[in-house]
Each structure stands twice: as structure tokens, then as C-alpha cells.
Amino acid sequence: MKRLVTALITVLCAVMLISFSACNGIGTGVTQQDKAVNDGTSEAIEQSGTSNPADEYAKIIWYMRADSQRDFEVVMKKANEILKEKINAEIDMRFVEPASYNEKMKMVIASNEYYDICFTGAGYNDYYGNAAKGAFLPLNELLPKYAPKTYAQIPEDFWEAVRVGGNIYAVINYQIVGRQTGMYMLKEYQERYNFDLSKAAKFEDMEQFLKVIKENEPELYPMSSAKQPLYIIDGFYSMGIDEIGQRHSPGVVAVGDETLTVVNQYEMQSYIDRLHTVRDWYLKGYISKDAVTDMSSSAMLEGKVPVHYGNMKPGSEIEVRGSFGGREIVLQKFDNAFVNTSSISATLNAISYATRYPEKAMMVLEMANTDKEFYNTLCFGIEGVHYNKIGENEIELVQNSGYYPNKAWAMGCQFNAYVIKGQPLDIWERTIELNETAERSKLLGFVFDPSSVSTEIAQCNAVIEEYGPGLWTGSLDPDVYLPQLVEKLKAAGSEKIIAEKQRQINEWVAKKSK
Amino acid sequence: MVEKKENVFLKEALIHLLFILIAICFIYPILLLIGISFSDMGSIMKNGYRLIPEKFSLQAYRYVFASPKRLINGYLVTAFSTTVGTVTSLFVTSLLAYALSRQDYVFRKKISFMVIFTLLFNGGMVPWYMLISNYYKLKNTVWVLILPYLINSWNVIILRTFFQGIPKEMIEAADIDGSSEFRTFFSIIVPQSTPSLAAVGFLIMLRYWNDWYLSMLFIEKSNLHTLQYMIYNMMNKVREMMQDASAGNMSLEDMPTETVRMATVFLASGPVLFVFPFFQKYFVKGLTVGSVKG
Numbered sequence: 046m047k048r049l050v051t052a053l054i055t056v057l058c059a060v061m062l063i064s065f066s067a068c069n070g071i072g073t074g075v076t077q078q079d080k081a082v083n084d085g086t087s088e089a090i091e092q093s094g095t096s097n098p099a100d101e102y103a104k105i106i107w108y109m110r111a112d113s114q115r116d117f118e119v120v121m122k123k124a125n126e127i128l129k130e131k132i133n134a135e136i137d138m139r140f141v142e143p144a145s146y147n148e149k150m151k152m153v154i155a156s157n158e159y160y161d162i163c164f165t166g167a168g169y170n171d172y173y174g175n176a177a178k179g180a181f182l183p184l185n186e187l188l189p190k191y192a193p194k195t196y197a198q199i200p201e202d203f204w205e206a207v208r209v210g211g212n213i214y215a216v217i218n219y220q221i222v223g224r225q226t227g228m229y230m231l232k233e234y235q236e237r238y239n240f241d242l243s244k245a246a247k248f249e250d251m252e253q254f255l256k257v258i259k260e261n262e263p264e265l266y267p268m269s270s271a272k273q274p275l276y277i278i279d280g281f282y283s284m285g286i287d288e289i290g291q292r293h294s295p296g297v298v299a300v301g302d303e304t305l306t307v308v309n310q311y312e313m314q315s316y317i318d319r320l321h322t323v324r325d326w327y328l329k330g331y332i333s334k335d336a337v338t339d340m341s342s343s344a345m346l347e348g349k350v351p352v353h354y355g356n357m358k359p360g361s362e363i364e365v366r367g368s369f370g371g372r373e374i375v376l377q378k379f380d381n382a383f384v385n386t387s388s389i390s391a392t393l394n395a396i397s398y399a400t401r402y403p404e405k406a407m408m409v410l411e412m413a414n415t416d417k418e419f420y421n422t423l424c425f426g427i428e429g430v431h432y433n434k435i436g437e438n439e440i441e442l443v444q445n446s447g448y449y450p451n452k453a454w455a456m457g458c459q460f461n462a463y464v465i466k467g468q469p470l471d472i473w474e475r476t477i478e479l480n481e482t483a484e485r486s487k488l489l490g491f492v493f494d495p496s497s498v499s500t501e502i503a504q505c506n507a508v509i510e511e512y513g514p515g516l517w518t519g520s521l522d523p524d525v526y527l528p529q530l531v532e533k534l535k536a537a538g539s540e541k542i543i544a545e546k547q548r549q550i551n552e553w554v555a556k557k558s559k
Numbered sequence: 560m561v562e563k564k565e566n567v568f569l570k571e572a573l574i575h576l577l578f579i580l581i582a583i584c585f586i587y588p589i590l591l592l593i594g595i596s597f598s599d600m601g602s603i604m605k606n607g608y609r610l611i612p613e614k615f616s617l618q619a620y621r622y623v624f625a626s627p628k629r630l631i632n633g634y635l636v637t638a639f640s641t642t643v644g645t646v647t648s649l650f651v652t653s654l655l656a657y658a659l660s661r662q663d664y665v666f667r668k669k670i671s672f673m674v675i676f677t678l679l680f681n682g683g684m685v686p687w688y689m690l691i692s693n694y695y696k697l698k699n700t701v702w703v704l705i706l707p708y709l710i711n712s713w714n715v716i717i718l719r720t721f722f723q724g725i726p727k728e729m730i731e732a733a734d735i736d737g738s739s740e741f742r743t744f745f746s747i748i749v750p751q752s753t754p755s756l757a758a759v760g761f762l763i764m765l766r767y768w769n770d771w772y773l774s775m776l777f778i779e780k781s782n783l784h785t786l787q788y789m790i791y792n793m794m795n796k797v798r799e800m801m802q803d804a805s806a807g808n809m810s811l812e813d814m815p816t817e818t819v820r821m822a823t824v825f826l827a828s829g830p831v832l833f834v835f836p837f838f839q840k841y842f843v844k845g846l847t848v849g850s851v852k853g
Contacts, residue, residue: 047739112792113781115628142788144795145775152776156689445625 099191102129103405106137108153108163110146110170110455115447116426124422131416132408138423140450146170154180161400162410164455165215167390172207173492176214181395182403183212191404192216192411198458200481205490206389215393216410220459221476222389223382223483226279227357229365232373234258234351242377248276248283249322251352255331258351266333267352268326269345270518275355276323277517282383284315287486289546290493293509294502295539296546298488300383305487305554307547309539311531320516320523327519334520348372359475360468382483386490392454413457420461424453432463441466491553498545501538508533589832596620596822619818623826630826633786640704640785641767648709648763653756655710656718657744662727678712688776703777704785708766714759721755722748768831786827793823 114120117140125135139160141149150163150170165172165181175181188196196204199219207215228242228251235242238257245251251268258267270276281288285300289307297310310316326332345353348369362374394413396406412419425432425440426448432440440463442449453462460473469475495502512530515521591610596619598612623630658664659671681687697703725748733743749756774788 050739113784115626117781139779140781141779142775142792144792149775152685152688155685156692158689158692 099404102133103402104135105161105406105409108139110143110164111140111450111452113140120426120448127419134405160397161406165395166392167387176209181214182398187407191407195411195414203389206386215395218392220454221358222384223479225357225382227378229353229374229376231351232375235375268331269350269353270332279356283380286310296543305550307543323519332519360472382479384483385486417461420457423456439464498542501542504537592821596825619822622819623822632782633789637786644705644767645764649760652714656715657722660719660722674712698777704773790827
């Protein structure tokens with residue numbers, strides 16, 4: 046009896062083990078379907094022999110960085126209907142939460158998991174690293190053949206920014222790339238003191254307004270600032286600085302410098318002058334004494350900070366309202382717009398190297414970048430359910446609708462999106478114009494590889510963390526502390542970093558001119 | 560005699576004071592959490608965090624419960640994976656540990672070696688991912704939340720040590736009386752080991768309850784996300800928006816406010832807080848279970 050039971054148990058275990066491997070059938074979801082479709086199409090190809098892969102049906106897997114939505118299934122069904130009709134394809138869109146997108150994609154790419162398209166960018170999913178490793182498909186031939194409109198609508202020189210080793214590895218999601226800065230002011234203050242904003246043309250000109258406000262309202266700190274104030278971060282162009290690599294790392298090129306000489310920005314006259322201006326304003330009480338430690342933006346929300354300097358683009362006077370607690374803003378543009386590599390490569394879509402349907406995937410991207418119906422369905426959902434049309438090109442979003450990923454810039458060319466109520470109607474035309482008239486960085490297409498000087502950069506970072514916030518908010522006297530900063534940077538290896546940046550730039554120039 | 564008593568009193572008072580302070584350090588953040596979640600957003604912006612809310616408001620909870628489906632789904636998935644996971648894991652781990660504790664088991668040395676080897680080395684994250692995703696095809700199923708953590712070498716060793724402490728004579732006696740191995744295990748060994756089983760069970764439960772990593776890597780359907788993963792995403796939303804802003808992409812939606820974040824955290828961690836006192840008895844006993852034999 047005992048032997049029988051033991052035998053039975055052994056058989057049971059064996060059966061369980063075998064059934065685990067049969068588990069292959071459950072939970073495969075799309076991969077299995079995918080295989081079936083592929084088998085179907087490959088058979089079809091074998092049979093017909095001359096059929097064009099671009100006409101065959103395919104299901105394209107697309108990883109997108111967006112929050113999961115309640116009505117995701119419904120919207121994707123609609124989008125697929127449109128797509129099937131137009132190019133005989135469907136997408137298996139997979140939203141991955143933004144917080145975990147980079148980690149997840151690292152895993153997907155490292156383990157050779159199958160997918161067709163993925164969202165990427167300079168800061169998302171490490172576009173440059175992955176392109177160099179060969180994770181993405183070179184698109185040089187596919188672009189003009191299957192996505193001609195997409196290729197044509199972006200200025201030729203912008204494509205340089207995504208070239209790695211001579212090949213283009215991703216499609217640019219065309220959106221605002223020109224960086225322009227200017228001054229924001231609360232409308233009530235402009236009216237109260239009758240300011241003529243056009244008198245201000247650069248950062249230093251803001252002083253006249255700050256002076257008047259301070260004289261009349263001594264308890265107020267008119268100028269907004271923070272530990273890393275925007276008049277430093279967004280203001281690099283206005284100081285004539287074209288940054289290379291990590292923000293604040295020593296070694297930049299002067300804007301417009303044809304010789305592309307790398308210099309230490311902390312020794313540049315324009316930088317020193319900016320610090321002096323800020324220090325002056327701090328002493329006069331224009332900048333809050335707590336700027337270095339105050340992390341909250343509550344003062345801005347309550348309308349206690351009338352003047353703000355930062356990035357601008359068409360329509361930002363509406364968008365920025367949120368940070369000012371919904372108050373009306375007026376703005377004054379300062380410098381010309383500036384375009385550099387990182388602003389172009391911010392949002393891209395790449396095709397996996399191992400894709401089975403390169404032509405179809407390219408066509409899907411062409412649709413996302415040129416077909417208004419498909420693109421807007423992806424961005425905003427279904428008309429009447431998730432948004433309502435209130436004009437030819439204008440829509441109003443339905444609150445709590447169940448579909449609003451708010452990632453129009455990740456899905457395709459943003460200029461095809463409907464204008465949302467509240468944005469100026471001509472926002473896209475103005476943005477396109479801004480992009481086309483912007484000054485191009487001479488370093489367009491160059492990407493710095495920091496791996497050989499990463500320790501030095503980390504050390505310099507520590508020094509900058511120590512002195513930076515104080516100098517930038519004016520709480521430290523630049524005449525005393527800036528020389529100290531420069532000295533400590535030299536001790537931390539700033540010269541080595543600058544030399545390495547120069548070497549890589551020279552190499553890049555030499556390769557380009559071949 | 561009196562002085563001696565006072566000395567002891569002073570010493571005890573100091574020790575009590577020290578532990579009271581440490582306890583406050585642990586409890587204060589949780590009380591603060593509860594306080595913030597019941598506050599009105601405006602008063603938080605103006606006056607910062609307060610233990611007792613300045614302006615009591617259910618605004619945060621109303622916001623969270625407005626779309627309760629997500630939260631309820633998260634609870635269901637997490638409850639399922641935790642209960643099924645804990646029970647199964649405890650079952651399998653104790654079976655393995657018992658077999659390894661018996662001196663007369665033929666493969667004892669070999670399997671013990673395998674268990675200890677995996678404690679020290681593993682194959683790496685990418686092969687593990689490939690195994691689960693490409694070979695077992697467990698992606699997007701609820702089982703992927705349970706199976707990877709089923710056997711933990713550490714737990715096996717703890718239980719094995721405890722089982723080794725059970726007198727061999729008892730097992731021999733049961734064998735003589737004609738009991739089968741399984742009968743011996745379930746009727747004699749298990750009732751004797753409740754403290755250590757409860758302790759290990761609690762550790763396993765915590766592992767399953769707190770896990771968001773498996774959801775992040777393997778689940779792409781939002782209705783299979785665990786509670787912790789939802790919280791992880793929500794808490795990081797602010798950081799992600801900052802990243803978008805620095806890349807030049809503006810977001811038009813509002814950031815999840817402090818109060819909403821605190822309310823969600825409280826809703827997710829609350830149950831564990833309430834369950835713990837019941838386990839405390841076993842946990843304390845079980846802490847020392849691996850240290851003394853016999």
C-alpha cells in the first residue's frame with residue numbers, strides 16, 4: 046500500500062512538472078498571437094513570392110512612457126480601426142508608468158525581448174547609449190521611403206542631432222526645440238506701476254522694474270529665485286554659453302564660436318558679470334534672502350513674487366499661470382531662440398533592431414507624425430467621450446474622462462495636435478516659426494561621452510553643489526567665493542574635463558569634414 | 560537599602576526614557592502622515608506640516624476615492640498575491656526545510672549545497688528576467704507576482720535549524736507506530752513549530768505585501784498592478800514631471816498634492832499596521848528560534 050502511494054505521488058509530481066512547461070500556453074498573450082500572425086504572413090510571402098512586406102498586415106508592439114488609463118482599451122481599439130483602414134496594421138500599445146520607464150526598458154532591451162517601437166530620448170531610455178550599442182534599427186533608408194512627410198517636415202540640420210556613428214536611429218517628435226528666455230510678470234503689477242515692458246531687452250534690464258516695485262513695497266521680494274534659479278539654468282544662452290554634457294560641468298563653448306574652443310564657464314566674463322548682477326540685486330533686497338534654502342514654490346502660488354525669468358515658448362503665458370496660482374501673466378521676450386542637440390533629442394521614437402516588420406513600423410510612425418486623426422486619437426481619446434470639439438482645430442477636454450495621458454510630445458509630431466482650450470489658436474504656427482528662425486548651436490550633432498572623466502565630473506559636481514547655490518542666489522559675494530570655486534574645481538580635475546571635451550569635439554569635427 | 564533602590568530606579572528611568580524617545584522617533588512620522596492626509600491643502604502650503612491638522616479636511620480622501628476602482632483593484636491583487644503567496648511559500652519552504660533537517664535523507668548534502676549556493680550567488684538580473692519572461696511566459700499573469708519569491712534560501716535555513724531541534728526520538732516513535740512521513744509532518748512536527756512558522760510566515764507576508772518590483776518588471780496591464788507599485792508611481796510623479804519640465808516638455812495637469820500622496824500611503828500601509836499586533840507574540844518568540852538548538 047505504502048509503495049503504491051509513493052508511486053502515485055511520484056507520478057503526480059512528474060505530471061505537475063510537465064504541466065508547468067505546458068503553462069507556455071497561458072499568459073503569453075500577444076507574443077503567441079504575434080507568432081501566429083508572423084507565421085501567417087511568412088506563409089503568405091512564400092506563396093505569393095513577390096508581395097510587398099509594406100502591404101502585409103502586421104501588429105506592431107509599441108512601448109510608450111505614459112500612465113495607464115482607464116479607457117485605454119477603448120481608445121486603442123478606435124486607433125487601431127483607423128490604422129487598419131489606412132495602412133493595414135494595428136498597434137499593441139503598452140503604456141509603462143513614467144517613473145519606471147527607464148528601468149523597464151533597460152531590462153527589455155538587455156533581455157532581447159521582442160518589441161517594434163519604443164519611445165526614447167536623451168534623458169529617457171538612454172537613446173545615445175542604446176543607439177551606440179546597436180539596440181535600434183538604422184533608419185537612413187526607411188525614412189525617405191516609408192516616412193517621407195515626417196522626414197521633410199523637420200529642418201534638415203535637426204536630424205544631425207540624432208545621428209550616431211553616421212546613422213539616424215530614431216524619429217524626432219517635432220515639438221518646441223528653440224529655447225528662448227524672457228521675463229514673466231504678474232499683470233496686476235505691470236498695470237499698477239505702468240511698466241513698459243518693451244524697454245527691457247535683456248536680463249539686466251529687469252532692474253528698473255525691480256527697483257520700482259521694491260521702493261513701493263519694501264516687504265516684498267520682487268524677483269523669484271530658487272536654489273538653482275532659472276536665470277542661471279535657462280540663462281546660459283543669454284550669457285553666451287553653449288553647454289556641453291552634464292549641466293554645470295566645467296567646459297563650454299562660447300555661442301557662435303567657430304573655432305569651437307572649450308573654456309571654463311566659471312572664468313568667462315559674462316558669467317562673472319551675471320553673478321555680480323545677482324549679488325547686487327540680493328543686497329538691494331530684490332532677491333529673497335531665503336532663496337538658497339526655500340524649496341517651496343508657495344510664495345509664487347500666492348502671488349507674492351511679481352517677476353520671474355525663465356524659458357519661454359509660444360503659449361507659455363497661459364501654461365505658466367498654474368505656477369502663479371492662476372493669475373494673469375504678461376511676458377517680454379529677451380534673446381533669440383537657441384537650438385542645441387539636447388533640445389532636439391529630448392523626445393524620439395526608435396525602432397527595435399530585432400523588429401520583424403521594419404517597413405510597417407516605419408509606416409506607423411509616419412502615421413503618428415502626420416495623420417491628424419490617428420495622432421489625436423492617441424493623444425486625446427475619442428471625440429464626444431474624452432473631449433469635445435469647440436472649433437475647427439480646438440478642443441475642450443472632458444474632466445476625469447478616463448483617457449488623458451498628456452503625452453502628446455511623446456506620441457508624435459506635436460504640431461498636429463488639436464489646440465486645447467486656453468492655448469492660443471496659432472500656437473503651433475508660432476512654434477514652428479520659432480524653431481526655424483532659432484540660432485543653431487555650432488555643436489549640433491555632437492554628444493559628449495563622459496565615461497573617461499566621470500570621477501572628475503562627480504568631484505566637480507560636489508564643489509558646485511557647495512558654492513553654486515550661494516553664488517547663484519547672490520547670498521555669497523562672487524569676488525570672494527568665485528575664485529575659490531574655480532580653484533577647487535581645478536583641484537577636482539576641471540582642466541582634465543575641459544581637455545577631454547576639446548579632444549572629443551576636435552575628433553567629431555574631423556570626422557564630419559571627411 | 561534605600562540608596563540601592565534609588566540607584567536601580569534611576570538606571571531604569573534612563574533606559575525607559577531612551578526607549579521612549581526611540582519609539583517616538585518611529586511613531587511620529589506615521590502620526591504626521593495621518594495628520595497631513597486629513598488636512599486642507601492650502602494650510603499645508605502656508606504653514607507646513609502640522610501634527611494636528613490646522614484645517615481638517617477630507618479633500619484628499621475624496622480625491623482618492625473618486626476613482627476608487629484603481630485602489631480597489633490594487634487591494635484585490637495585493638491581497639490575492641499576499642495570501643496565496645504566503646500560504647504556498649510557507650508550505651513549500653517548510654516541506655523542503657523538513658526534508659533537509661532529517662539526517663536519514665539520501666540527497667541531504669546535495670540539496671543543502673544548492674540551497675546555500677543560491678544564498679551566495681545568483682545568475683544575475685537579466686538572465687532571471689529572461690527566464691521568467693521568455694521561457695516561463697509569466698508576463699502579465701497574476702502568478703508572476705507569486706512564483707518568483709516562493710522559496711527563499713534564508714527562510715529554508717531558519718526552518719531547517721528549527722526542525723533539527725525536534726528530538727529524533729519523537730520521529731522514530733511515530734515511525735514505529737506506523738505513521739507515514741506526511742502524517743508525521745502534519746500531525747507532529749507542524750503543531751510543534753508554530754512559533755517559527757508564524758515568524759517566517761510573517762517575513763514572507765511582508766515580502767509579498769511590500770513588493771512593487773515584480774509589478775514594474777513584468778506587468779503591463781494596469782489591472783494587475785499591486786498596491787505598492789501604484790503608490791511608487793504616484794509618489795514619483797512629481798519627480799517625473801520635473802524631469803519632463805527640464806527636457807522642455809510642460810505638463811498641463813496638476814501635480815498630486817501632498818495630502819493626496821499621504822492619504823494613499825496611509826490607505827496602503829494601514830492594514831499591515833493593524834495586522835502586526837496579532838503576530839507580535841509569535842514574532843518575538845520566533846526571533847530567537849534559529850539561535851539555540853534543542
